[in-house]
Amino acid sequence: MTALVVDDNIVNRAIHLRLLDNLSIENEAVGNGKEAVDIHCSGKTFDLILMDMDMPIMNGIEATRKLREMGIRSMIAGVSTRSMEQDVREFIEAGLDDYQEKPLTMSKLISIIHKINGNG
Amino acid sequence: MDVVNQLQRQFIDNSASLHREGFLDDQFTQLQKLQDENSPDFVVEVASLFFEDCEKLINNMSRALEQQQGVDFKQVDASVHQLKGSSSSIGAVRVKNICVAFRSFCEAQNREGCLRCLQQVTHEYSLLKNKLQTLFRLEKQILAAGGSIPGVE
Numbered sequence: 207m208t209a210l211v212v213d214d215n216i217v218n219r220a221i222h223l224r225l226l227d228n229l230s231i232e233n234e235a236v237g238n239g240k241e242a243v244d245i246h247c248s249g250k251t252f253d254l255i256l257m258d259m260d261m262p263i264m265n266g267i268e269a270t271r272k273l274r275e276m277g278i279r280s281m282i283a284g285v286s287t288r289s290m291e292q293d294v295r296e297f298i299e300a301g302l303d304d305y306q307e308k309p310l311t312m313s314k315l316i317s318i319i320h321k322i323n324g325n326g
Numbered sequence: 327m328d329v330v331n332q333l334q335r336q337f338i339d340n341s342a343s344l345h346r347e348g349f350l351d352d353q354f355t356q357l358q359k360l361q362d363e364n365s366p367d368f369v370v371e372v373a374s375l376f377f378e379d380c381e382k383l384i385n386n387m388s389r390a391l392e393q394q395q396g397v398d399f400k401q402v403d404a405s406v407h408q409l410k411g412s413s414s415s416i417g418a419v420r421v422k423n424i425c426v427a428f429r430s431f432c433e434a435q436n437r438e439g440c441l442r443c444l445q446q447v448t449h450e451y452s453l454l455k456n457k458l459q460t461l462f463r464l465e466k467q468i469l470a471a472g473g474s475i476p477g478v479e
Contacts, residue, residue, distance in 0.1 A: 217376050217412035224360050309415045
């Protein structure tokens with residue numbers, strides 16, 4: 207299984223990558239939504255994308271919409287600190303398969319992965 | 327073995343007080359559980375990233391709040407948001423809570439309130455950094471003396 211971490215925060219990236227390493231999931235990280243789109247344009251695909259919401263240049267909502275428009279069918283899990291229903295709904299409607307509130311923990315990540323396996 | 331026991335006891339006491347006094351919450355324990363033989367320095371590495379990030383963000387906030395020709399509160403808020411995110415991810419609950427108040431002052435464009443929060447956040451971050459560095463030093467000493475790190479089940 208492969209995963210892409212999309213987060214502008216260096217501490218969060220380190221933690222998310224470690225969680226994935228711990229589960230032996232091959233992983234890469236980028237710092238914003240535009241880099242996430244670019245990496246897909248270069249031909250790479252991932253089974254799982256962990257998408258932060260608030261990022262500079264292109265945020266998680268825009269990036270999710272763009273990836274779906276490009277035909278990317280990977281599991282996209284939104285991971286954010288936002289808890290207001292309105293914000294979360296907008297993020298989910300952009301094309302998420304799942305949403306988890308930060309901070310991400312091992313049990314939250316495992317529940318996201320179970321969803322992938324459930325559909326696979 | 328007496329030396330190891332003493333060091334281990336100190337480690338347990340320090341760790342317990344960090345949690346009891348609200349410096350760290352369960353998220354930090356979660357990070358400790360992620361450390362293993364494949365990644366033996368994970369917690370120290372993440373903590374170092376956090377300290378670097380804090381320093382950078384505090385400098386950004388400080389510069390933005392010093393602007394004589396008018397403070398860009400959006401810029402300050404962006405840095406506070408980042409700090410809130412990292413402190414929450416590492417379990418630095420006291421820092422995170424100040425960030426919550428800090429964001430309200432940014433929204434209200436209250437420079438005095440922001441400056442107070444900046445002072446508090448700087449203070450809390452320094453305290454936490456010292457305490458964590460002590461904890462990490464104890465860990466090193468325990469391992470060097472041939473003991474094992476107590477606590478995380």
